[in-house]
Amino acid sequence: MPVDADPADLAGEGDATDTEDALPINELFHSLQGEGRLAGVPSVFVRTSGCNLRCWFCDSYHTSWEPSHAWLDLDEIVAEVGNYGADHVVLTGGEPLLHDESVTLLDRLDAAGYHTTVETNGTIYRDAPIDLASVSPKLASSTPSADRVGGEGETPRPDGEPVDAAAAERHETDRLDLDALARLVETYDTQLKFVVTGPDDMAEIDRLVERVREAASATVADSDVLLMPEGTTRDALDGTRETVAELALDRGYRYTPRLHVDLWNDAPGT
Ligand SMILES: C[S@@+](CC[C@H](N)C(=O)[O-])C[C@H]1O[C@@H](n2cnc3c(N)ncnc32)[C@H](O)[C@@H]1O
Ligand SMILES: Nc1nc2[nH]cc(C(=O)O)c2c(=O)[nH]1
Numbered sequence: 001m002p003v004d005a006d007p008a009d010l011a012g013e014g015d016a017t018d019t020e021d022a023l024p025i026n027e028l029f030h031s032l033q034g035e036g037r038l039a040g041v042p043s044v045f046v047r048t049s050g051c052n053l054r055c056w057f058c059d060s061y062h063t064s065w066e067p068s069h070a071w072l073d074l075d076e077i078v079a080e081v082g083n084y085g086a087d088h089v090v091l092t093g094g095e096p097l098l099h100d101e102s103v104t105l106l107d108r109l110d111a112a113g114y115h116t117t118v119e120t121n122g123t124i125y126r127d128a129p130i131d132l133a134s135v136s137p138k139l140a141s142s143t144p145s146a147d148r149v150g151g152e153g154e155t156p157r158p159d160g161e162p163v164d165a166a167a168a169e170r171h172e173t174d175r176l177d178l179d180a181l182a183r184l185v186e187t188y189d190t191q192l193k194f195v196v197t198g199p200d201d202m203a204e205i206d207r208l209v210e211r212v213r214e215a216a217s218a219t220v221a222d223s224d225v226l227l228m229p230e231g232t233t234r235d236a237l238d239g240t241r242e243t244v245a246e247l248a249l250d251r252g253y254r255y256t257p258r259l260h261v262d263l264w265n266d267a268p269g270t
């Protein structure tokens with residue numbers, strides 16, 4: 001059973017109030033890695049708040065569209081991670097590489113012997129002890145529009161608010177950074193994990209993989225390119241997973257399930 005630690009509960013344990021040696025944490029929990037080549041591995045998830053992008057489908061909209069968090073000292077985070085007895089830690093967000101302190105946290109986790117995975121949108125490069133860079137570059141189909149607005153319920157927002165045109169424009173401008181992608185691929189053991197909404201995404205994926213291969217001195221094997229069906233619930237995945245699996249088979253890319261959604265649907269802390 002996944003265990004979750006509510007940041008509201010954790011907040012009372014420390015008095016971190018600024019960004020020095022602290023991170024804005026949205027949630028910290030123990031679960032099975034649900035995505036990518038380590039799917040099924042028991043892991044502690046540390047989810048930072050704040051993101052530079054605004055994907056309409058964001059399954060963690062409380063770190064992007066409607067951010068909430070408690071500031072936790074790195075000491076508190078490392079201690080809480082240790083409580084679960086796992087040897088894999090997944091640093092995610094939001095966008096974890098926005099924060100300088102994520103590097104310090106990764107240094108501390110690495111020194112303590114943990115395997116570290118960083119889930120990142122690939123727009124920011126940082127030098128850190130990262131065992132697996134799980135990079136999920138964002139496609140044109142992630143950009144919010146009048147039809148697809150982010151936040152709870154994804155579309156439309158519960159308050160009926162129209163899409164924030166400035167956020168949509170910023171997302172479209174910032175969603176890809178070839179230099180950052182190339183440096184991540186060159187420096188770290190990397191998987192490129194694309195959220196696929198349907199067959200129309202494939203041309204952009206193929207083109208982007210080629211551009212990364214041209215820009216990076218390291219190889220990107222087809223088996224390091226993962227297609228993940230878009231969907232935050234079992235019902236949604238019922239409508240996408242088979243199509244995406246067939247696209248992977250057809251192209252020779254790898255398919256990744258969303259094991260946590262299959263197991264626990266959209267329950268918090270999983
Ligand atoms: C919430 S993001 C946090 C890390 C980073 N911001 C990123 O996008 O890679 C974690 C992972 O969930 C994926 N994701 C987010 N919403 C999704 C959805 N509706 N369906 C499938 N994958 C989704 C992201 O692409 C990423 O691989
Ligand atoms: N079980 C589980 N696996 C995951 N892999 C990546 C996740 C993420 O949100 O970054 C995630 C998540 O939220 N839960």
Ligand code: SF4
Pocket residue numbers: 051052053054055057058059060061063064093094095121
């Ligand atoms: S980049 Fe990641 S955290 Fe940010 S909005 Fe997109 S899926 Fe959500």
Ligand SMILES: [Mg+2]
Pocket residue numbers: 059060
């Ligand atoms: Mg998730």
